[in-house]
């Protein structure tokens with residue numbers, strides 16, 4: 410499916426039928442999000458409220474400012490573990506939009522709280538500050554052939570901009586929510602970040618009852634499943650020595666090569682999707698040395714915790730076998746291998762029957778967005794899902810592509826739908842005083 414084909418489907422409005430929202434894409438993929446009467450009723454109260462209607466209007470009117478803000482933030486680089494400059498800017502923007510008490514937490518997350526009546530649930534909505542791009546990457550936004558190009562322009566700067574639009578709109582709206590809303594620009598979603606930002610937020614705020622992550626651009630799916638991943642560095646070590654003088658000793662790099670060959674041949678199930686790749690290798694001292702050390706980083710993922718565990722043990726066994734073969738080849742070789750865990754994202758799932766998935770589906774319908782699928786991927790939502798806290802990930806609006814590549818691009822087509830979606834989901838979950846009850850259960854009570 411090309412990105413352009415899907416434009417038609419965003420714009421086309423589909424109708425809600427009685428109590429079942431049936432979403433079928435033209436590719437034959439069908440999903441059923443069962444809508445309970447109480448969800449529909451609460452949602453309808455929210456959308457009928459005139460302050461909500463005028464807020465949706467305001468989001469549309471300020472969308473060009475939102476896009477400008479997105480481009481400004483894109484040009485502040487935020488490599489993993491180096492999100493500080495972008496975080497400082499985002500903190501200023503949160504404060505300027507009405508969250509005067511916004512702060513940086515110990516992990517580096519930007520947090521702003523909009524209080525409700527004090528008796529309601531607590532809802533977290535966030536977008537991630539970090540990008541996958543290393544220090545020194547040029548992130549200047551360039552317009553070419555109708556697309557705006559810059560590394561990180563969509564993932565997840567679009568989410569950050571959408572979040573600021575929601576904050577500003579709520580501040581101007583006069584809407585009093587029942588539950589508290591925590592807004593966050595969080596660190597550490599990508600790669601080696603290992604969800605460190607969202608893990609810290611849930612650790613420090615045990616009162617959070619529900620969560621939505623705004624990540625990426627095109628609105629077409631509700632991500633209600635979290636792909637788990639386990640990442641390791643396999644480190645091979647031995648005595649090493651001169652390539653000529655010490656010839657006959659086992660080599661850490663040769664052992665590593667044997668392990669890579671074995672792991673490359675592993676087979677994994679297509680369903681539940683289970684994958685692996687050795688992403689990087691390092692090691693050696695010089696061309697004329699028997700290597701004393703070699704290491705590779707391996708990423709293993711699955712939508713099923715048992716398959717993930719199985720894959721992990723097979724990869725480790727392959728490495729141990731490789732070491733034994735290398736040691737045997739050189740007669741009493743002294744190579745050994747260590748497995749260092751460098752990434753651990755839990756597997757999780759929010760059931761389609763949960764209020765938050767229903768509300769997201771109703772919101773898509775209300776705004777004329779075709780829901781093409783319920784999806785599973787690896788996002789900040791993995792963590793709350795694994796804690797059985799209702800959580801989903803949705804996109805921030807517009808069109809985009811090339812995420813995680815230097816050719817990442819964005820087109821601001823119907824991008825106002827992102828912040829509008831985030832607003833309707835958030836308000837429905839926390840409830841509005843004298844208008845609608847919260848759909849989120851306050852887990853503390």
Ligand SMILES: [Zn+2]
Pocket residue numbers: 537564565598624625
């Ligand atoms: Zn992202």
